[in-house]
Amino acid sequence: xxxxxxxxxxxxxxxxxxxxxxxxxxxxxxxxxxxxxxxxxxxxxxxxxxxxxxxxxxxxxxxxxxxxxxxxxxxxxxxxxxxxxxxxxxxxxxxxxxxxxxxxxxxxxxxxxxxxxxxxxxxxxxxxxxxxxxxxxxxxxxxxxxxxxxxxxxxxxxxxxxxxxxxxxxxxxxxxxxxxxxxxxxxxxxxxxxxxxxxxxxxxxxxxxxxxxxxxxxxxxxxxxxxxxxxxxxxxxxxxxxxxxxxxxxxxxxxxxxxxxxxxxxxxxxxxxxxxxxxxxxxxxxxxxxxxxxxxxx
Numbered sequence: 001x002x003x004x005x006x007x008x009x010x011x012x013x014x015x016x017x018x019x020x021x022x023x024x025x026x027x028x029x030x031x032x033x034x035x036x037x038x039x040x041x042x043x044x045x046x047x048x049x050x051x052x053x054x055x056x057x058x059x060x061x062x063x064x065x066x067x068x069x070x071x072x073x074x075x076x077x078x079x080x081x082x083x084x085x086x087x088x089x090x091x092x093x094x095x096x097x098x099x100x101x102x103x104x105x106x107x108x109x110x111x112x113x114x115x116x117x118x119x120x121x122x123x124x125x126x127x128x129x130x131x132x133x134x135x136x137x138x139x140x141x142x143x144x145x146x147x148x149x150x151x152x153x154x155x156x157x158x159x160x161x162x163x164x165x166x167x168x169x170x171x172x173x174x175x176x177x178x179x180x181x182x183x184x185x186x187x188x189x190x191x192x193x194x195x196x197x198x199x200x201x202x203x204x205x206x207x208x209x210x211x212x213x214x215x216x217x218x219x220x221x222x223x224x225x226x227x228x229x230x231x232x233x234x235x236x237x238x239x240x241x242x243x244x245x246x247x248x249x250x251x252x253x254x255x256x257x258x259x260x261x262x263x264x265x266x267x268x269x270x271x272x273x274x275x276x277x278x279x280x281x282x283x284x285x286x287x288x289x290x291x292x293x294x295x296x297x298x
Contacts, residue, residue: 020064021050021054024050024064024065024068025046025050026111027065027069027111027137028046028049028050028068028069028072029042029043029046030111030113030137031069031072031073031076031133031137032045032046032072032075032076033096033099033113034111034113034118034121034129034133035072035073035076035077035080035126035129035130035133036076036079036080037095037096037097037118037121037122038079038096038097039097039099039295041079042076045072045075045076045079046072048075049068049071049072049075050068052071053067053068053071065138066138066140066144069134069137069138069140070134070140070144070148073130073133073134073148074148076126076130077126077127077130080126081126090215090216091214091215091216091222092212092213092214092215092216092220092221092222092223093211093212093213093220093221093222093223093224094122094213094215095119095211095213095286095288095293096115096118096119096122097288097293098115098253098254098258098272098274098286098288098293098295099113099253099254100251100252100253100258100260100272100295111137113254113255114254114255114256114276115253115254115256115274115276115286116276116283116284118254119211119286120167121167123166123167124163124166124167127149127151127159128159128162128163128166129163130149131145131149131156131159131160131163132159132160132163132164132167134148135160142156142157142160145160176256176257176277180277180280181257183199183203184203184257184275184282185250186199187199187200187202187203188200188248188250188259189248191235191239191243192239192243192244192246192248193244194244195239195240195243195244196239197232197235197236197239200235201228201232201235203280203281203282204228204231204232204281204282205228205278205281205282205283206227206228207226207227207228207283208226208227208228208231208282208283208284208285209224209225209226209231209283209284209285210224210225210231210234210235210284210285210286210287211224211284211285211286211287212224212225212286212287212289213286213287213288213289213290213293214289214290215289215290215292215293217290217291217292218271218289218290218291219289220287220289220290221234231285235285243261245263245264245265246261246262246263246264246270246271247261247262247263247264247267248260248261248262249262253272253274254274256274256275256276256277257274257275257277258272258273258274258275259272259273260272261273269294269295270289271287271288271289271294272287272288272294273285273286273287273288274286274287274288
C-alpha cells in the first residue's frame, strides 16, 4: 500500500494534498474492506478513487472525505455485483480475507474490522451495507444516500434501520488481556505439540461455532461446526492429523487473536486461525485455508 500511495503522490503538487491522501487512506481502506471483504481489491479501489480525485479541480469538491467515501462505495458495489455469481456458487463457507499484523496497522484504529463483525456484515445486502457504513462512519445525510444509491429518501432510512436491526446482535469488542493471551497460546501449543486439545476445549463456550474456508482449493469443513461436542470432535481430528505437523506463529488478525500455521516440511503458510472471544471464553473459531486468501507477507 505504501508503494501505491507513493504512486498517487506523483500527481500531487502540494504537501497539503499529500497529507490529505495519507490521512484519508486508513478510513477509505476500512470502508472498502468492510464492503468487499477482500484486501487487494480494497487497496485497488482506494488507489483508483484517490488517483481520480487528485486530478479533479478541487474547488469542485467541498468535502473531499465524503466525496471519496461515496466513490469508494460505488466502486465496491460494482465489484460486489461482478462477483455475485462467483460467491453464490462458492464451495463451502465464504469467509472474508483476514487482515494480518502489518496490514492491520494501516486501518483507522477507531473503525471496527474485527473478524466477527466482518462476518456479521455479510448478513446485509450490498445496498444495506453501503447505507449503514456511510451513515455510521461518515454521517452522510439520507438525501445524499438516496441520490448516490438511486433510492428514495424514505427507502434509504428504511434500509439503514433494517441494517441496524440485522446487526443488533453484534458483541462489543474488548481488548484481550495478557493472561487471556497466554492461556490461549499455551492451549494452542499443547494441541500442536502433543495433540492434546483439553486445555483448548476448556476455553470454549457451549454454543461455539467453527467456520472453515477452503474454497474448494484446500481441505476444509463445508459447513459450520456447531456446539461444543461437535467442535471438540472436529478440533481433536485437526490436532492429531494437521496441527501437530504445523509450525505456529501467533499474530494479530483483524485486531484480534490469531495464528499462522506453516507446513513444517515446506515452510509454506498453510492456514490462518482466528479466535473470537466472549469474555473469557471462545465463541467462534475461523479457519482460512483457501490459498487465494492467505497473505504473501506477514
